[in-house]
Amino acid sequence: MDSSETIPEFRKGGASKGGEASLANLSAFSRGSGMASAKEVLAILGVAVVVIGGIELALRFFNVPQYIMPTPSAIAYALFTDFPLILPHLGDTLVELLGGFAIGACVGLILAAVITQFPFAEKIVAPYILILVTTPMLALVPLLILRFGFGYTPRIIVVALASGPMVMINAATGFRRVDSAKIALARSYGANTLQMFWKIRAPMALPMILVGLMIGAIFGLLTAVGAEMVGGGFGLGNRLTTYSSMIQMPQFFAVVVILSALGILIYTIFFLIGKKWASWEA
Amino acid sequence: MNVTVSRSPKLAVKAATKVYRTASGDFMALQHCSLDVHRNEIVSIVGPSGCGKTTLLRAMSGLHGLTEGEVMLDNQKITGPHPDIGIVFQEANLLPWRDLDANIRFPFEIKRERPDRQWIEHLLHSVGLDGFGGKYPRELSGGMQQRAAMVRALALKPSVLLMDEPFGALDTFTREEMNRLVESIWLDTRTTIVFITHSIEEAIFLSDRVIVLTGGPGRVAREYPVRFERPRSSEVMATREVFDLTNAIKRDIVGERESRLNGSAPQREATS
Numbered sequence: 294m295d296s297s298e299t300i301p302e303f304r305k306g307g308a309s310k311g312g313e314a315s316l317a318n319l320s321a322f323s324r325g326s327g328m329a330s331a332k333e334v335l336a337i338l339g340v341a342v343v344v345i346g347g348i349e350l351a352l353r354f355f356n357v358p359q360y361i362m363p364t365p366s367a368i369a370y371a372l373f374t375d376f377p378l379i380l381p382h383l384g385d386t387l388v389e390l391l392g393g394f395a396i397g398a399c400v401g402l403i404l405a406a407v408i409t410q411f412p413f414a415e416k417i418v419a420p421y422i423l424i425l426v427t428t429p430m431l432a433l434v435p436l437l438i439l440r441f442g443f444g445y446t447p448r449i450i451v452v453a454l455a456s457g458p459m460v461m462i463n464a465a466t467g468f469r470r471v472d473s474a475k476i477a478l479a480r481s482y483g484a485n486t487l488q489m490f491w492k493i494r495a496p497m498a499l500p501m502i503l504v505g506l507m508i509g510a511i512f513g514l515l516t517a518v519g520a521e522m523v524g525g526g527f528g529l530g531n532r533l534t535t536y537s538s539m540i541q542m543p544q545f546f547a548v549v550v551i552l553s554a555l556g557i558l559i560y561t562i563f564f565l566i567g568k569k570w571a572s573w574e575a
Numbered sequence: 576m577n578v579t580v581s582r583s584p585k586l587a588v589k590a591a592t593k594v595y596r597t598a599s600g601d602f603m604a605l606q607h608c609s610l611d612v613h614r615n616e617i618v619s620i621v622g623p624s625g626c627g628k629t630t631l632l633r634a635m636s637g638l639h640g641l642t643e644g645e646v647m648l649d650n651q652k653i654t655g656p657h658p659d660i661g662i663v664f665q666e667a668n669l670l671p672w673r674d675l676d677a678n679i680r681f682p683f684e685i686k687r688e689r690p691d692r693q694w695i696e697h698l699l700h701s702v703g704l705d706g707f708g709g710k711y712p713r714e715l716s717g718g719m720q721q722r723a724a725m726v727r728a729l730a731l732k733p734s735v736l737l738m739d740e741p742f743g744a745l746d747t748f749t750r751e752e753m754n755r756l757v758e759s760i761w762l763d764t765r766t767t768i769v770f771i772t773h774s775i776e777e778a779i780f781l782s783d784r785v786i787v788l789t790g791g792p793g794r795v796a797r798e799y800p801v802r803f804e805r806p807r808s809s810e811v812m813a814t815r816e817v818f819d820l821t822n823a824i825k826r827d828i829v830g831e832r833e834s835r836l837n838g839s840a841p842q843r844e845a846t847s
Contacts, residue, residue: 474664474665474666474668475668475670477638477662477664478662478664478668478681479685480638480656481636481637481638481656481660481662482656482658482681482682482685482686482731483655483656483658483685483686484685488684488685492681492684492685493670496670496672497672499672571672573671573672573711573712573713574671
């Protein structure tokens with residue numbers, strides 16, 4: 294009987310904020326990782342020592358051969374001695390990652406900002422974006438190598454293709470969050486489309502944009518390493534295939550350690566940016 | 576200011592009709608709704624939920640158009656948001672990514688004007704928010720947020736302030752405090768205020784006139800002048816006169832609603 298809910302309302306929660314339930318949420322991963330006290334740091338270090346030391350002892354006690362699983366100390370030693378050999382490959386991977394991510398993120402952000410302004414166009418484009426997001430872009434690497442050879446080019450392209458859609462889909466979710474009360478506020482002062490975008494829509498979307506950038510960067514790293522494993526004689530992924538084929542397991546795991554450090558670095562960078570610029574949402 | 580200008584209403588709603596087109600058919604929120612607001616007056620519009628109060632206020636603000644009829648500000652037809660009209664929204668509606676100062680600066684940024692620092696300081700002081708400029712909205716209580724929103728609305732010195740159930744989400748004590756604040760701001764600025772509320776007490780305390788709006792579709796049912804001295808003390812508010820006035824308004828609203836629920840022909844048209 295009361296059809297008041299069918300009438301556009303300024304607030305009243307409900308559908309006013311889309312996109313809260315997305316792939317990830319900045320506020321979700323900012324919880325629990327605040328400043329640790331000295332006591333907590335001690336506990337964290339203690340557990341790490343016990344876990345790594347336990348693995349070391351277990352591997353030695355059971356005489357596990359190195360080609361199955363090297364000991365942590367062997368990995369650390371390899372990381373230390375072979376680092377100068379691995380460093381140029383790390384540089385290669387970073388070039389591919391940064392280049393591809395920069396292209397993918399820019400295109401993704403611009404597309405998201407434009408497409409969300411036109412709901413009809415968004416409906417038409419949405420399935421293709423979904424295909425781009427769900428298809429592993431690694432599948433294109435052999436084709437790209439045929440076309441562009443074994444240099445940086447195919448890898449940068451595939452990193453852009455992997456990270457761009459991730460950035461776009463999350464940023465679009467952010468841009469789609471319409472808080473009609475805030476739009477009305479800006480409109481009541483006569484804001485134009487550009488002001489509306491920069492002063493309301495963009496800041497409102499920022500937390501989701503950061504989530505998209507983080508996921509995109511991590512996807513980019515995965516794809517870069519995958520592409521390096523397919524072909525071409527350089528990059529961290531290539532080191533993985535080389536070391537494993539030569540059964541140099543400590544070196545192999547040293548590269549794995551570097552890769553996880555890269556992933557953690559990406560996460561930390563975006564976490565800190567989020568803390569600085571998007572903490573209002575938490 | 577000459578006499579002819581001050582006699583004509585500051586804000587006039589003329590035969591306003593608003594039909595919302597929804598998936599379940601057309602819904603008439605307002606029908607031939609007319610009212611005048613005079614210069615320097617506080618007018619409250621009370622009525623049950625869904626009676627078209629907010630629709631009416633949005634039409635007055637120029638944010639939404641009308642299906643029929645018009646709104647005149649100083650005898651000029653309003654066709655869109657007007658710089659002379661300030662709005663205080665249902666919730667404080669501050670931008671959470673900006674601190675208080677930046678929130679109050681927001682209207683000036685949009686209009687590309689220089690903020691009048693002195694006036695803003697004065698406003699902040701009068702609502703008791705001096706020293707809070709660096710705080711973010713989430714660090715403030717609901718009452719403080721709403722006070723900041725009032726400062727933002729008044730910062731551009733509008734001649735009309737539209738307030739859309741601004742204190743509905745606050746507790747009773749904070750609400751009374753806010754009402755006194757609105758009164759003191761009015762005594763200070765004499766801004767014409769249109770105040771939408773479903774609290775009859777609030778309406779009587781604040782207003783020179785209380786307009787009762789009835790729903791289905793919304794129209795002006797009655798109008799009550801309120802002639803108590805300002806500032807209005809709690810003694811005045813506890814008098815028999817206020818009590819009777821409250822009951823009269825309540826009867827208007829409840830009576831209309833009951834007659835609607837008790838099977839008298841439904842007024843709500845579906846003109847599809």
